[in-house]
Amino acid sequence: SNAAPPAGASLRKPKSWAGQLRVVQIVRETPTVLTFRLADPAADRLPFDFLPGQFLQVEVESEDGKAARRSYTIASSPTQRAYVELTVKREEQGVVSRHLHDKVSAGDLLKVSGPFGAFTFTGTDAQSIVLIAGGVGITPMMSVLRYLADTAWDGDIFFFYGARSTEEFVFRDEIERLERRFANLHVIAAMQRSPGTVWMGPEGPITREMILAAVPEIASRRIHMCGPPAMMGAMRTILAELGVPEAQVHTEAFGPASLPADASDLEVKPAPSPAQRPPPGSEVAPSTVTFSVSGVSAALPAEETVLEAAEGAGVEIPYACRVGQCGVCVVKLLEGEVTMAVETGLAPSDKEQGYVLACQAKGTGTPLVVEA
Ligand code: FES
Structure with missing residues (x-):
């Protein structure tokens, strides 16, 4: 059903999802801004929950055949269970926004992952x-x-x-x-x-x-x-x-x-090859990381991040910037302790609840358990 949840329903962090959504309608908002209404191609309800203020990541294939990803905040309300709307400005330099504006029409499928992000407000966190x-x-x-x-x-x-x-x-x-x-x-x-x-x-x-x-x-x-x-x-x-x-x-x-100005696409950075990685830090002992959802464990050398270990083990953790800025790679740390060189993409409230940035998280010598 499309019944609305009660006011300030839940502060539970919605699980992220990845798959294809169908563009069911495109609405022109301004000369340079379009709204894309996306729905599950096979169901009358969205396959994920989200909080107001979260974003989705859209992946398209650019002209040179490379994957380009870009994140867009959801403009519709979570009370609308049948679809999400992304409102996108066409940026001259933006591979993804140009693709969406120039190439995508109603009926097309889009590769989407999310929701991500901690810039949310549900009415329960303040009086005004x-x-x-x-x-x-x-x-x-x-x-x-x-x-x-x-x-x-x-x-x-x-x-x-x-x-x-x-x-x-x-x-x-x-x-x-x-x-x-x-x-x-x-x-x-x-x-x-x-x-x-x-x-x-x-x-x-x-x-x-x-x-x-x-x-x-x-x-x-x-x-x-x-x-x-x-x-x-x-x-x-x-x-x-x-x-x-x-x-x-x-x-x-x-x-x-x-951002309306100077917004450039987030380039999808390829995973660095082992040879490019910094030399092993001598003080931290190598350890292991267990991915609780996939049920897979992997070695975690001191110089390797949780994201790299996941990639090596075939566990998918979404990412974009790989430098701690975007927050796309956020995962919950269930056991163990990590260090992070950069935490810009991590909301303090998420950090308190045990979330870490997989692209930054390195082991401290004790075994880790990560929800992925
Ligand atoms: S991939 Fe952007 S913060 Fe980790």
Whole structure:
């Protein structure tokens, strides 16, 4: 059935899935942004669960025959069980976004894995929420907004949106409709320029004054941000000036996925050959890693990561960047201890719950058990 889960249903981390979904509809949102509606080709229900704010990874074959992967935040709400929607901006330099825009039509199958990501909000983690988005960085916020509206969440929602022009205001109609229907939703949109268009709102960037005027007691609220780097930087400064503790500011960990400017495709890096790996660290004893789901164990030399050991043992752990940035390779560590050189892609809350980045995790001499 398509029944909605209760408000703030569960904080359980949904299991990730990989397979093919069918493009059932393509909707043009703006001159450069399309929404792809994806559904299970064989069932009337999605084959996975997700939380508002999570993303999927799409893999396409580029012109030179190589696989190219790119992550896109899910814009639809998890209350919609029949399909997911990915809202994608066409980037001139983006192999995957150009393929999606230029080559894919309704009826096609897409290779998808996910959901991934810890940039989520379900209404259970705070009494109110401030969402700040720029450009196509609106997609994770849209999933949150739609979910909170569908579940009649009664906290205050302050939604700031900055776009270059009204033409590029993604989801404008829907946001205006939601604002009319939900008294607890406060929308503040600012357009960089709006010549020749009907725009009664503020022009220019989102400012300190706009935030101060719209949000009482900003310093006590939870903030979610997603947008181009320049905007995120400016907002961080403003929020710090307004006394918002950094721990309350959550940003899209997988930033480039949703950025309107300078977004380049995540290149799928080939697994390095053993010869390219750094020489063995002398202090850490070699150990073993057991993959609990696959029921496979493998040797784990000191210089090898859990991801490399998994690949050697034929256990599939999804990855993209291999350098600790994207968070795609996150797995749960059930036993043992690891070290990680880079943890940028790991949300602190996930780390607390025992998740590690497989591309970074190296053994410390004791046997590991990993959920994969
Ligand atoms: S593959 Fe990107 S963080 Fe591990």
